[in-house]
Amino acid sequence: MNKTTRLAAVFAFCALAFCGCSKKKADAAQVDEQMLALLAEEAAQQVAEEVQYEKVDSVMILTGWTLYRENSEGKMIASAETRVGDSVFVYCKNTDGKEPVEKEAVRRLQNGKEEPLTFVRVSVDDEDYWTRPIFVAKQALPCVAIDEVRLFSAPDIATMTKAVVEEGSVLAQSSADSEKDFACVFLYDGTTPYGKRWFALKSHVDSNPNVVEKYATLTRIEELGDKIKPEVSDELRHLVLEEFSNKYGKDDFPDLKKKHGTMLRNGGSLKKQTNLGMEWAAEIPVGTELEILSEEPVKADWVWKGGSSKDRTFYKVRYQGKEYFVLTNECALGGQCAVITGDTVLYDKDRFSTFRNEVLEQGTLVVLTGRMSDRLNTYLREVMFYDSNASVIRTRWMWGANESMMNDDVKAAQLVALAKAAKDDDMKREYLSLAYGLNPYEPIREYIEEVERLLFPPPMTFIEWQGTPLARVTCGEDEKVNVRDAPKTGKVLGQLDNEDIVGVRMVTEEEDTIDGVTARWYNIGYGETKLVLEGWVFGGFLRFDGGGE
Numbered sequence: 001m002n003k004t005t006r007l008a009a010v011f012a013f014c015a016l017a018f019c020g021c022s023k024k025k026a027d028a029a030q031v032d033e034q035m036l037a038l039l040a041e042e043a044a045q046q047v048a049e050e051v052q053y054e055k056v057d058s059v060m061i062l063t064g065w066t067l068y069r070e071n072s073e074g075k076m077i078a079s080a081e082t083r084v085g086d087s088v089f090v091y092c093k094n095t096d097g098k099e100p101v102e103k104e105a106v107r108r109l110q111n112g113k114e115e116p117l118t119f120v121r122v123s124v125d126d127e128d129y130w131t132r133p134i135f136v137a138k139q140a141l142p143c144v145a146i147d148e149v150r151l152f153s154a155p156d157i158a159t160m161t162k163a164v165v166e167e168g169s170v171l172a173q174s175s176a177d178s179e180k181d182f183a184c185v186f187l188y189d190g191t192t193p194y195g196k197r198w199f200a201l202k203s204h205v206d207s208n209p210n211v212v213e214k215y216a217t218l219t220r221i222e223e224l225g226d227k228i229k230p231e232v233s234d235e236l237r238h239l240v241l242e243e244f245s246n247k248y249g250k251d252d253f254p255d256l257k258k259k260h261g262t263m264l265r266n267g268g269s270l271k272k273q274t275n276l277g278m279e280w281a282a283e284i285p286v287g288t289e290l291e292i293l294s295e296e297p298v299k300a301d302w303v304w305k306g307g308s309s310k311d312r313t314f315y316k317v318r319y320q321g322k323e324y325f326v327l328t329n330e331c332a333l334g335g336q337c338a339v340i341t342g343d344t345v346l347y348d349k350d351r352f353s354t355f356r357n358e359v360l361e362q363g364t365l366v367v368l369t370g371r372m373s374d375r376l377n378t379y380l381r382e383v384m385f386y387d388s389n390a391s392v393i394r395t396r397w398m399w400g401a402n403e404s405m406m407n408d409d410v411k412a413a414q415l416v417a418l419a420k421a422a423k424d425d426d427m428k429r430e431y432l433s434l435a436y437g438l439n440p441y442e443p444i445r446e447y448i449e450e451v452e453r454l455l456f457p458p459p460m461t462f463i464e465w466q467g468t469p470l471a472r473v474t475c476g477e478d479e480k481v482n483v484r485d486a487p488k489t490g491k492v493l494g495q496l497d498n499e500d501i502v503g504v505r506m507v508t509e510e511e512d513t514i515d516g517v518t519a520r521w522y523n524i525g526y527g528e529t530k531l532v533l534e535g536w537v538f539g540g541f542l543r544f545d546g547g548g549e
Helices: 003-018 025-052 209-227 230-248 407-421 425-437 442-455
Strands: 054-060 064-070 075-082 087-092 102-108 114-124 127-131 136-138 140-145 149-152 160-165 170-174 182-187 196-201 260-263 269-273 278-283 289-304 307-319 322-327 331-333 336-340 344-347 355-360 365-375 378-387 392-399 462-464 470-473 481-484 492-496 501-508 512-514 517-519 521-526 533-538
Touching (some): 269 307, 278 307, 336 407, 365 407, 407 425, 425 442, 492 533
Antiparallel strands (some): 064 075, 064 127, 102 114, 114 127, 149 160, 149 196, 170 182, 182 196, 260 331, 269 278, 289 307, 307 322, 378 392, 462 501, 470 501, 521 533
């Protein structure tokens, strides 16, 4: 006997007891006993149902009248409003959440229209309701986007989509699935039961309840929009931030983030202030994140052994618990650190027509500003990087598919930069070994391998040249050709001009490719009456008028 039938029987017995028919008191007592027995059966059935079903943590993913109760006709009537991020429980037949308690019922709208739909049973604040499966994310906890969040279709950097979630948005994060660098999140899309499944970088979302509560409150203020005056809205926001700061404390409330900056110069340094000015204190790797204590630059002299530079500007920062200063032209404020996964062209603005004759090389560490622009079914992304030629931080646009924000990839690029700067070969090898150990994305692994080949080229086989053929140097009128003490990475001993004549002594058996040109390296001697320069020249800069190649 279902609930509606049992209640109908109870009312029927009550009607018989008081309808005026000539019944004896003994009959009335019998009716009371039967009614009490039915009520007891009803209570026992409800207890049995509560024991039968498990409640799993879930999150509402739609704002509005999303909670329903069943009326006496068995139709669903909207009875309560929820907001995105509200915590609820979904009733399931087991703890794995694979069999939620669902039923088919008719939803009655305010305009009188009715439609058959599927509903799932939920518990909100110890009260039972029904809601549509597309309104709730099952086995999830609330989280918030602490940065602009780019969505991925799978837990793989290569599956990045154009879908973006704005900073401060409240989401549902899976409490069951977990990936190394990715969080599984659910969003409402109007059709998918229990939310459409996406992935986001863990560093861009936060499930701290305090953080979620704060952003949810600020979102409510934003939604008031034109209903309140701007100055009132600003005051509300200020009060909310102050209240949460006082309630939870800044140290335990990570979303009240301190300003951060990123060192973009390889070999950049921290400075300490002395009576003489700003002096060197410590060297930090490119990509190091610093806490910015004051965005208002400090002017001071930069002093080093044997020289100084007047009226330079510095940010006051904190690093590993200590306060320092960094040059403003080496540290980018805000944004997300990333590494370039393949050589990419730069643009002045978010239009392809603003192409520059500049390229960011694979392995370069940059800061993503968060600004993006869709163009021709692709997108351009604004980045900041250090221009070593001008000793300044540049802001440019690049094609947005050539960067990785994965922590392992960024750390690997930092280690490679340290390997390049290290003077000791053992340290170079150690840094590269650590970079490999991070298991970076394939393009970054290829970059590490290329750097390793440059730092530790395999030994070449030399072939003695029979006779001494002459070759002519070929390069641009205003260009020079380097002569090295060893092929590829040898020290530059001097330079040759276009049309210089050299004698060839040896050639490498192995070929090399530079700027798309493949050739061997040649050991040459230069000088008309006596030898004034000898070393190795890349064959792409030589032309043999007769003999040789």
